[in-house]
Structures are given as C-alpha cells and as structure tokens.
Amino acid sequence: MPDVIQLLSDHIANQIAAGEVIQRPASAVKELLENAVDAGSTEIQLVIKDAGKELLQVIDNGCGMSPTDARMSFERHATSKIRDINDLFSIRTMGFRGEALASVAAVAQVELKTKKQDSDVGTRIAVEATEVKAQEPCATAQGTNIMVKNLFYNVPARRHFLKSNTTEFRHIVDEFTRVALAHPAIGFRLWNNNAEQFHLEGGNLKTRIVGLLGNSYEKNLVPVEEKTDILNISGFIGKPEAATRTRGMQFFFINNRFIRNPYLHHAVVQAYEGLIEKDAFPFYVLFLEVDPARVDVNVHPTKQEVKFEDDRLMYTYLNAAVKHALARYNIAPSLDFTLNPEIQQLSSVQLPSTHEHRTNTEKGYLFNTFTGKNQAHFIEKKDSLQQWKELYSIAQSPEVSQASQHIEHTQQQLHVQKETDSAGAGHNILLVQGSMLVTTVKSGMMVIHIRRAQERIWYERLLQEWNDGSTPSQQLLFPISYELSPQDAILLNEALPDLARIGFDIAPFGQNTFAVQGVPTELPAGEEKNVLDEVVEQLKHESPDAVGKRADTLLINMARRLSRSRYTLQQPESQQALIDELFACTQPEYTPDGKKVFTMIKKEQLDDMLG
Known part of the structure; x- marks a missing residue:
C-alpha cells in the first residue's frame, strides 16, 4: 500500500489559515487596524470601496518597517511579539500570531508601502495569492499604507457567500467601532465610497x-x-x-x-x-x-x-x-403606581370612596386589630374563621358583588342552556384572571388565550391592509427624533420602504438620526421607539434569504405590539366580539408565529378531573 499522508503545500496551508482568520471584509479590517495600533500610530485612516470587496486601505503614521521586516510580515507565523513560550502568557498587544498579513495576502491582491522615521526612502511590496510580485524602494510618508484589493478574487466560493453590501459594511463599522473605542487617544477616520463617515479626534473615552x-x-x-x-x-x-x-x-x-x-x-x-x-x-x-x-x-x-x-x-x-x-449616582428603582395598568383596573382605585365604605371598614376585624395599641404583631386566633368571613362580606365592592351574581347566573345558564356548536353563543363566557376567556361548546368547553387571539386578529387585519396597499398612517403633530448607532442606522435605512407600507412615515434627519413623522393609526402613543428597536433587532439576525420574509416578520411584530392590552374585555359584548373575530380568521387556532390560541376540554375530561 502506498503512503497516503502528505504535507500540504504552502499555498493550500495559507488558504486554510486565511479561512480561519479572514471570513469576510470586516475580518481583514480588524487585523489591519490592530496592526496599525500596535505600530504606535496616533492617526489611522480606513478607506472602503464596495463594502471592502473592491478595496480595503489602512493608512497609519506608526513606526513603519524596514525592507526586511516588510517582506517578512507576509510569512506565516512571522511576528515581532513572541520570542519564547513564556511570551504567550504575557500578551498585551493586539496582533501577535503573525497570521494577519499572510492570511490576507492568500486571498487578495495586496500592496504595502512603509517607511521608518529614520529612513530616506520606503519600501513597496506587491503580493497576489501569497506570491510576491514586486519589492522595490518607493517614496512614501512615515508609517504604513496597505491596500487590499479584490478580496477573495481567487476563492470564488467564499466571495459568493458574502452578504449584501449593506450587511458587509455594517460588519466593517462594527470592527472599526470596537478598535476606536479601545483606543480613544488615537485619531480615526473612515471613508466609504469616497464619503467620510467618521472623523474622530484623539481624546478621552x-x-x-x-x-x-x-x-x-x-x-x-x-x-x-x-x-x-x-x-x-x-x-x-x-x-x-x-x-x-x-x-x-x-x-x-x-x-x-x-x-x-x-x-x-x-x-x-x-x-x-x-x-x-x-x-x-x-x-x-x-x-x-x-x-x-x-x-x-x-x-x-x-x-x-x-x-x-x-x-x-x-x-x-x-x-x-x-x-x-x-x-x-443615585440611580435606584422607583415605584410609580400611576403607570401600572393592573393597579389602575382595581375597583379600589376606580370607584370613589363613600362614607358608608369608610364606616364599614372601621368596624372590620383587621382595621381594629392593626390600629389598636400594641396589636401590630398580634392577630387573635379565637373565632378567626368567623372574623375572616366578616372581613370578606365587608370587603365586597359593588363590582365584586355584581361579578359574583354574574357567575351564579352563568352557572345556572350552563345547566339549562341548549348545547351549541357556536363558541361563545349567548352570554356563557367567563373572563379568567384577565388573560383568558372560557366558553362552552357542544362537546365541552373552550379556553381562549386573549392576547394570542388578538395577535391572530391583528395580523390578518394588517396583512389585508398590506396586500391592498391601504395601511393608514397617523401624522404626528410633533415628529419624534430617533437616533441610532451607525451600524443600526444602516439597517433601518434599508428597511424604510417596508416600514412605510405598515404605516410608518420616517425620513433620514442628519447622520444616524431619523424623524418619525407618522405612525400606524392603532399604535399606542409612546410605543414608536419600542417597535423600531424590535425591527432593528430583527434585521440584525436576518439571514440572506429572509429579505422576502421581512414584510411578514414586520407584520408579526406589529400584531404582537398592538395586542398587549387585555383590559378592554371587561364587558360580555367585547368578549363575544373577540371570539367572533377570531373565528372569522383564516387560521384561528395558531398565532402567526405558531403558538396555540385556544384549547378544547371535552366533557369526558372534565368528568375525569372530578373523579
């Protein structure tokens, strides 16, 4: 049998290393910027064309390299940072492996110009796919100027899998932001397609x-x-x-x-x-x-x-x-009961206090126990059951009494009403803990999740408006300013046409800032920023083939945002209306993202529960 194990050629080994280190244009940007930082630069410029696919250029005023160092920098594992094994455990510089330039040069056409401070002339080196095409003296400023052209030109498969220019440029801005934040004393500038995006002077954090x-x-x-x-x-x-x-x-x-x-x-x-x-x-x-x-x-x-x-x-x-x-800095949680909708719905908040209520309360067991002298930590156990019954009878507000009568009336109806297949027919609907509706059907009973039902109803309503091109928009009297990070602003700008179709009127307003001039008519006041935050977060994780699904995801997010109020269903008429609207939907059983809206409990199951 012949031997089958052999060493990889330098060319293939370099491309494998490049695949680990240089995954997209932003990866090359990171490596080149870090090398510029390590060179002791005080000014670093980054020039981008075609999201880095056509050109990545980094210019610094650092220490520069000698002709020999310039040539060695393109070799694998060539580094000025590591001398022995102990150096690996005391690394404080950015680039130290000696992989960066070798990896970039394996998948691009690279031109390097560099000059040390005490040198009269600099050095120019041109490399294509690890092969040195030229090395010669040149006139150049102190520091290093490196141009990476046609990234992945010799690896078509890798180039094919790059995402849109918008996405790739956002990743470049991510890397630029991280390096610039880490080194606030260094001045940074960034150009994209001949337009300056950042001009950052050296300063504090x-x-x-x-x-x-x-x-x-x-x-x-x-x-x-x-x-x-x-x-x-x-x-x-x-x-x-x-x-x-x-x-x-x-x-x-x-x-x-x-x-x-x-x-x-x-x-x-x-x-x-x-x-x-x-x-x-x-x-x-x-x-x-x-x-x-x-x-x-x-x-x-x-x-x-x-x-x-x-x-x-x-x-x-x-x-x-x-x-x-x-x-x-005195930042502590505060309690603001006025903003809590659950507290606002309590009858004790909504119903006015009367003299009769106050008199009944003062007669109560707990009032006398806790207001009596030396009684704060003592509750008498004697006849406690009778006392709690008294408390319960006094505490009943008109609303509670009416609810009890309604439940008793409903229970009587359940015994005498003819079975029907129409969910919610008549008034045999119960609101359970403010979040679910329970109603009878012929085979037993149905439990409906209110918020999920609202999601399905809103989604189908919004989808119909989207397809008809008739989504209404409410113009704001005072436009809202919405400022984003540079990366997020790129994403939102791309999604503006889709947002317009669901009722948002948004226009760019200066660098990384947008003016929200109109919103969907049903969107609650104050929710504009929350919806847009969710849209941006969705776009960050969008796969390349998901652009066609973006509209559907936007509608799902909007439906979820519009269906968070569960306190509008206190009256039987509104409960019945919700059930009617739900079962008029094309798919009432599930929310747009696949969660179950209602469940059926058969009479046999109820019998089993009760033994």
Whole structure:
C-alpha cells in the first residue's frame, strides 16, 4: 500500500489559515487596524470601496518597517511579539500570531508601502495569492499604507457567500467601532465610497463614545471605576433609560482587547435587575485590566473569546462594580403606581370612596386589630374563621358583588342552556384572571388565550391592509427624533420602504438620526421607539434569504405590539366580539408565529378531573 499522508503545500496551508482568520471584509479590517495600533500610530485612516470587496486601505503614521521586516510580515507565523513560550502568557498587544498579513495576502491582491522615521526612502511590496510580485524602494510618508484589493478574487466560493453590501459594511463599522473605542487617544477616520463617515479626534473615552455612537449617549453615561489587587474595572455604563431592545451596544475589553463573554454580560445585566425591563439590554463600555497570566486570549482565531483563571471571581467583581456605580449616582428603582395598568383596573382605585365604605371598614376585624395599641404583631386566633368571613362580606365592592351574581347566573345558564356548536353563543363566557376567556361548546368547553387571539386578529387585519396597499398612517403633530448607532442606522435605512407600507412615515434627519413623522393609526402613543428597536433587532439576525420574509416578520411584530392590552374585555359584548373575530380568521387556532390560541376540554375530561 502506498503512503497516503502528505504535507500540504504552502499555498493550500495559507488558504486554510486565511479561512480561519479572514471570513469576510470586516475580518481583514480588524487585523489591519490592530496592526496599525500596535505600530504606535496616533492617526489611522480606513478607506472602503464596495463594502471592502473592491478595496480595503489602512493608512497609519506608526513606526513603519524596514525592507526586511516588510517582506517578512507576509510569512506565516512571522511576528515581532513572541520570542519564547513564556511570551504567550504575557500578551498585551493586539496582533501577535503573525497570521494577519499572510492570511490576507492568500486571498487578495495586496500592496504595502512603509517607511521608518529614520529612513530616506520606503519600501513597496506587491503580493497576489501569497506570491510576491514586486519589492522595490518607493517614496512614501512615515508609517504604513496597505491596500487590499479584490478580496477573495481567487476563492470564488467564499466571495459568493458574502452578504449584501449593506450587511458587509455594517460588519466593517462594527470592527472599526470596537478598535476606536479601545483606543480613544488615537485619531480615526473612515471613508466609504469616497464619503467620510467618521472623523474622530484623539481624546478621552467619553468623547469617543459620543463621537462614535451619537450625542444621545452624552447625558446617559455613568462612570465605573474600581481597582482591586486582581482586577481593575473602568469605563461607562448607561443609565436605565438608555437601555434598548436591541443588542450591539455592549462592549467588553480585556487588556484593551474586545471580547464576547455571555457570563460577564449576565453579571452586568443582573446589576440592573429591577431598573430595566426584562427584554431590554443596558449600554456599557467596560475595560477590565487583569494580569495576562490569568487570562488566555489565544483560544479562537478571532481572539474574541477568552478563558479566565477564575470566572466566578470576575463575575462577582464586575457585578459589584456596576451596582456600586449605579448606587453612587443615585440611580435606584422607583415605584410609580400611576403607570401600572393592573393597579389602575382595581375597583379600589376606580370607584370613589363613600362614607358608608369608610364606616364599614372601621368596624372590620383587621382595621381594629392593626390600629389598636400594641396589636401590630398580634392577630387573635379565637373565632378567626368567623372574623375572616366578616372581613370578606365587608370587603365586597359593588363590582365584586355584581361579578359574583354574574357567575351564579352563568352557572345556572350552563345547566339549562341548549348545547351549541357556536363558541361563545349567548352570554356563557367567563373572563379568567384577565388573560383568558372560557366558553362552552357542544362537546365541552373552550379556553381562549386573549392576547394570542388578538395577535391572530391583528395580523390578518394588517396583512389585508398590506396586500391592498391601504395601511393608514397617523401624522404626528410633533415628529419624534430617533437616533441610532451607525451600524443600526444602516439597517433601518434599508428597511424604510417596508416600514412605510405598515404605516410608518420616517425620513433620514442628519447622520444616524431619523424623524418619525407618522405612525400606524392603532399604535399606542409612546410605543414608536419600542417597535423600531424590535425591527432593528430583527434585521440584525436576518439571514440572506429572509429579505422576502421581512414584510411578514414586520407584520408579526406589529400584531404582537398592538395586542398587549387585555383590559378592554371587561364587558360580555367585547368578549363575544373577540371570539367572533377570531373565528372569522383564516387560521384561528395558531398565532402567526405558531403558538396555540385556544384549547378544547371535552366533557369526558372534565368528568375525569372530578373523579
């Protein structure tokens, strides 16, 4: 048998390495920007054309390279950072593997110009698919100017799987944002198709956050500063009102390197418990400084995943630091009963107090027990059953009494009414805990989930309007300003035509800001931003083949947003109307996203329940 194992050629090995490191144009941007940072630059420029497919260019004023170093930089595992194995455990620079330029050059046409400060001339090197085409002296400014042209030109399959220019450019802006946040003292500029997108002067972190993410963050930043023997934490978190329903405005940096870590993210979110809604995400830009020996940054080709020596210790310190910052700036949960719809529906709030009610209450068992001297922690057990019965009879408001009479009347009807197949026929409908309707049918009883029924009804109504092109829009007297991060603004701009078809009138209003001039007529006031946040979050996770399904997803989100009020069904007429509308739908049994709307309980099952 002949030998079957052989070494890969350098050409194939380089392409495999490139597949790990350079997955899209944004991957190359990250590597090139990090190299520019490591070169000690104070000014870095990024030039993009055709979402990076045609050109990626990074120009810096760093230390530059000698002719020999310039040539060596394109070799695999060529690095100035690692000399022996111990260096792997004390890494503080960004690029250190020596894979970046070799990987980029394996899948693109690269031209490098570089010059050291004390050199009279610079060096120009041209490389195509790892093959050096030219190396010669040239005139160039101090630092390095690298151009990456026609990315993946020699790997058609990889180029074919790139997404739209909008999506790819958004990923580039993501990488640019992370590097620029990590190094606020360095000036950054970004051009896209000859239009300048960012011009960031070197400064402090707060200035950099506002310059990158928008002026709306300036008044919502809370500083975090904690120093311990093991971990130093610094940066900014957002006030609770700055939390959004979209991910992406959360940034962790370990020793100035951007990382993703769900465990540490949970530590921050947990510190906001009670301050923000459960489906909201707090804003934060946090820097964790730790001994490099305690963290392994070399666990993934993108270097965005790390391993800590003690995860739980990091979690505890971070959680405490965020809580401390929130407490130090007097940010604490407040109770506002006026905004709670459940409390607003209570009869004690809605019905006026009368002299008779007050007199009956003062005669009550609990009133006398708790207002009597030295009785606050003592409740007499003697004849307690009789006392609680007395309390119950006094506490009944007219509304409760009417509800009891209605239940008794309904129970009598259930015995004498003829069985029918029409769900909800007559008045044999019960509202259960404000969230479900129960009604009888011929074979037993039906339980209907109110909010899900409303979702199905609203979805079919909106779908009909969409197909007819007749979705009404309510113009706002005062347009609402809606500011987004640069990445999210790109996505929303792409979705404006679809939003217009569901009743939104939105126009760009300056960089990364939009003016909401009209909204769907049925949308409750104050919900505009929540709906748009959900739309942006949906677009972030949209697959390439989902553009055709975008309209349907928008309608589903709108239907869900319009069906959250369950307090409009107190009257039997409105309950019957909901049931009638539900069973007029083409698919009444399920919500648009597949959840069950109602269930049937047969008489036999009821008999079994009662033995």
